[in-house]
Amino acid sequence: MVGHKVGLTSVAMQEQFGIDQPDSGLLLDSMAVNEGGELHLGDLVAPRVEGELAFRLGSDLSGADVSEEAIRGAVASTFLALEVIDSRYGFEGLTLVDSVADNAACGRFVLGAPVAGLVPELGKEQLACTVNGAAAASGYGRAILGDPIRSVAWLVRQLAAFGTGLRAGDVVLAGAVHASLPLRAGQTVVVGSPRLPQAVLHVA
Template identity: 85%
Template structure:
């Protein structure tokens, strides 16, 4: 696992050297549905780069990817630095500047069959692309009860509540901060955090339009070429 984290950081450093910028982090495998789908029983995390962001008015070119799948998620932007192995959930709540819906496209250079936790970590927690909806200022309260619906070409493909993310998506951010503390880092003001999916991932195909929506947050939309 130590080697996997070193490989993840080295891969990120290569992309940064090529002009990309780190804009945040993703937490993966936070729901029972995702853990069951891949046979992995604990979360992992990866880095978000500006080169992974897809504007909802643009199209994702699926030919650039290997085995893409998509997930509907809750996401946050932090307004203050957050660090420490003993960070509290209350500190996390106070540090949230805005709340989003998000779609994450996961991908694996190994394919997903037989994927291990070490494989996932080394491959940046399988993060390939992401789309953010319009943000809502501050922390939307009681997100564990927020019901997310993911549609593909207007047909419901999956759904789930925020509580699927470690019981409360704030716990996902706290898990991340504690994980980063082991490497002597933390979250920086302005960082985006994808907290995790509320449902099992969905295969992504050319020609699809994928939308995640919920009662209190603006939708996020991904168009696939």
């Protein structure tokens, strides 16, 4: 396990799947795709892709009363990310229970190069996603529960209910800023923003 993802944090994603609350899943090392690496569609069922903001933690976080200030202080680096969501149930008629049972639909993820520390005012950061060089989707960091730090706070509080928390070194995918996009062989998907290095995924 290398971290966690928080899903269904934006209105766009909640409306796309008809689910009105976030959920979370685990990130495994086998899900990681090297930046600029290839994703083989034959390994997945119904893959779709999202542009996201992500963090790596420099210290542990736990507790039902964790503060956003504590989370800001725990962030060691900030990334752009592409998450490939997938569901063994398919996405038509997906319910919250289905999503939770399927690890919050996490299939693969790719991280861009890190920026040290917490990039300030991420709510104002505009992420733009292209597919084969053509604009495909965009959104601001504030689409993630108003501020992506709140997504991490939500996760820590959820984990506290199970007597656990986040660990130093964990990656946290905070959530998508736009509705997910279908993936097809031959595509190159890129997410970029003004202050963060882009994340790139090639689809084979």
